[in-house]
Amino acid sequence: MTERIDAGGTIGILGGGQLGRLLALAAAKLGYNTHVFCPEHACPASLVSTHTTCAAYDDFEALDAFAHQIDVATFEFENVPSETVARIAGSVQVRPSWTALEIAQDRAKEKAFFADIGAATAPWRPVHSLEDLIAAFTAVDTPAILKTARLGYDGKGQILIDNPEEAEAAWSEITSGQNLESAMVPFAVLEGFVKFTSEISVIAARGLDGHTQCFEPVENVHKKHILHTTTAPANISPTTAKTAIGIAERAAEALDLVGIVAVEMFVTSYGGVLVNEMAPRPHNSGHWTLDACQTDQFTQLIRAICGLPLAEPLRHSNAVMTNLLGDEISNLEAFHADPACHVYVYGKTEPRPGRKMGHVTRLSSLTN
Numbered sequence: 001m002t003e004r005i006d007a008g009g010t011i012g013i014l015g016g017g018q019l020g021r022l023l024a025l026a027a028a029k030l031g032y033n034t035h036v037f038c039p040e041h042a043c044p045a046s047l048v049s050t051h052t053t054c055a056a057y058d059d060f061e062a063l064d065a066f067a068h069q070i071d072v073a074t075f076e077f078e079n080v081p082s083e084t085v086a087r088i089a090g091s092v093q094v095r096p097s098w099t100a101l102e103i104a105q106d107r108a109k110e111k112a113f114f115a116d117i118g119a120a121t122a123p124w125r126p127v128h129s130l131e132d133l134i135a136a137f138t139a140v141d142t143p144a145i146l147k148t149a150r151l152g153y154d155g156k157g158q159i160l161i162d163n164p165e166e167a168e169a170a171w172s173e174i175t176s177g178q179n180l181e182s183a184m185v186p187f188a189v190l191e192g193f194v195k196f197t198s199e200i201s202v203i204a205a206r207g208l209d210g211h212t213q214c215f216e217p218v219e220n221v222h223k224k225h226i227l228h229t230t231t232a233p234a235n236i237s238p239t240t241a242k243t244a245i246g247i248a249e250r251a252a253e254a255l256d257l258v259g260i261v262a263v264e265m266f267v268t269s270y271g272g273v274l275v276n277e278m279a280p281r282p283h284n285s286g287h288w289t290l291d292a293c294q295t296d297q298f299t300q301l302i303r304a305i306c307g308l309p310l311a312e313p314l315r316h317s318n319a320v321m322t323n324l325l326g327d328e329i330s331n332l333e334a335f336h337a338d339p340a341c342h343v344y345v346y347g348k349t350e351p352r353p354g355r356k357m358g359h360v361t362r363l364s365s366l367t368n
């Protein structure tokens, strides 16, 4: 298995969404071919990649053929089944490794991981039964959020509990249609509701040589649990920024990461930092780097997994990235007319409500 992959090599990407699309474009810029593996036809990434395999993640024949045509594999979403990764890893390097994915796929493992590296999270308890949930309120005050341990994103699989008396209703809602006998243990976590002053994220990249580089912290505003805007830089103190960067660096080290990891955090009123979650892949809150930095999260990922040195992630402009959801994608005139705006359209045909269709990054002069 090759360590360094030179231009002309082929990068396999599991997943075909906008993250895969922007990753394929970054790979092309550096002279690499891409091969997207995705179950959906005409997915955003396949429209710009060199090759596509359209097959299910449990189609081992298709996975084997894919693995033999690529020099390294990576992923653009973290819910890739473990069997899929194991199958590919039998023939070709998967970067980041399964360890990073396995932790990120499970909120309980993720929180334990952050505790191990000395990063605080909201108080939490694992929950696998109604009895566990009731008992968890002795450690976690209300309001609290009950979250499925796996497969939750953009607020899906989450219930706010204002009072322990709501436990039974919350438990039956979150477990509705689920087979707890076969579910991974724990099925859910109960975590304290954080009265944050802001939400921030840091993206750390780590190369094959173990060298780590972080983009600076940015501030994220969510609407209905979906990222609405990312502002760079975050309006936080230098001490808070240093703490946040330190956490992302330690996470990358502890995962022995080759690739990038986005760490989402809450900032509390006293400037403390509590980790919410991480994703060992490109992240929506890193899109601003495409236009406001000397390098971007996608290029950094390609550099890392191909064994190239990482670039300096310095910011040259202030930026506000806004997601374009659903029908907002058909209203681009003002953005196109504004020379400070960089518009991205992901090539999705159906603008369903809440669906990420594109984004726009508006740059302004560097102030700090």
Ligand code: AMP
Pocket: 122, 145, 152, 153, 154, 155, 156, 191, 192, 193, 194, 195, 196, 199, 222, 225, 264, 276, 277
């Ligand atoms: P998540 O799926 O965990 O990233 O949650 C999506 C969004 O819900 C977060 O970005 C926050 O805005 C909000 N949220 C999640 N967990 C908490 C929490 N423990 N306290 C307060 N807000 C939360």
